Amino acid sequence: MFERILVPTDGSGPANAALEYAGEIAAEEQVTVHVLHVVDPDEEDDADELLAESREWAGGTDATVIDEKRTGEPRKAILEYAANNGIDAIVMGTRGRRGVGRLLLGSVTESVVRDATVPVLVVRGASEVKRRYPFETILVPTDGSVHAEVALERALAIARHDDxxxxxxxxxDVTPAAIDDRNDLRLERLENYARDVVDDAIAAAEKSSVDTVSTVQYGSIDKQIRTYADEIDADLIVMGTHGRSGLDRLLLGSATERVLRTAKTPVLTVRASTDDRAAD
Known part of the structure; x- marks a missing residue:
């Protein structure tokens, strides 16, 4: 699935949860975990001690661990390290409902999720979060856009690998249109589009010989994603992003942020390439 996994760390609980999870994946797949600590040039450098602790978290799973230190702005350093070291997935931890880790969340994680050319796996450090691997049940929210299609392709590849x-x-989502009547013609159009979207996704999955289930739900996007993920006991949620132009129109802005911060399931974000976006 992945060959080189990067885990940026600041020594926080959420970062350690990400390290442990990445270590479990790496040990199962026999791949390498790169642990990166970005040092602020204006702050005291405690990177050596932090990296030693981080190595224990990831290495406790028998994964191969490489630890590195960089000085500079976290977002830039994380993306440059990923590009220069053949990284094919980044794993980051979140603090959850009350905010974000001082290095790994907020604007840094949002910018990494937005700008990374490789998938970013975001996992909360809360005890309620299910961090299981190999994956058995994968959820893909979709609106039929090219970004959602790229997320589906990634999900299907993972599903084939993990069976x-x-x-x-x-x-x-009827809220923006203020639709409160089930006979409203606008609702019928939205329903028809949603069903067409999932039908197209199922057709693509069948070509990949992957077991699939489709559903259309009503209500707040992020709440329905979380609720359905809990109902099916999902191991992973896979979501598409637009990159610099913004988040996928189905999963836009605050909705995606809320899923990342509150889901009880790890969330893998996948960015469409420039060629994919041009074809949309």
Whole structure:
């Protein structure tokens, strides 16, 4: 699935949860974990001690660990390290409902999720979060955009590797349109589009010989994603992003942020390439 996994760390609980999870994946797949600590040039450098502790968290799973230190702005350093070292996935921890880790969340994680050319796996450090591997049940929310299609392709590849089931979810969000009547013609159009989207996704999955389930839900996008993920006991949520132009229109802005911060399931974000976006 992945060959080189990068875990940026600041020594916080969420970062350690990400390290442990990445270590479990790496040990199962026999791949390498790169642990990166970015040092602020204006702060005291405690990187050596922090990296030693981080090595223990990831190495406790028998994964191969490489630890590195860089000085500079975290976002830039993380992306440059990933590009220069053949990294094919970044794993980052989140603090959850009350905010973000001082290095790994907030603007840094949002910018890494937005700008990374490789998938970013975001996992909360809370005890309620299910961090299981190999994956058995994968959820892909979709709106039919090229970004959602790229996320589906990644999910199908993971499912083939792990022999997992993929659930395709389309959410009819009636709130922005102030639709409160089930007979409203606008709702019918939204429903028809949502069903077409999941049907197209199922057709793509069948070509990949992956077991799939489709559903259309109604309500707030982020709440329905979290609720459905809990209902099916999902091991992973896979979501597409737009990159610099913003987050996927289905999963836009605050909705994606809320999923990342509150989901009880790790979330893998996948960015569409420039060529993919041009074809949309």
């Amino acid at each position: 997992a089931t993929v659930h395709v979810l389309s959410v009819v």
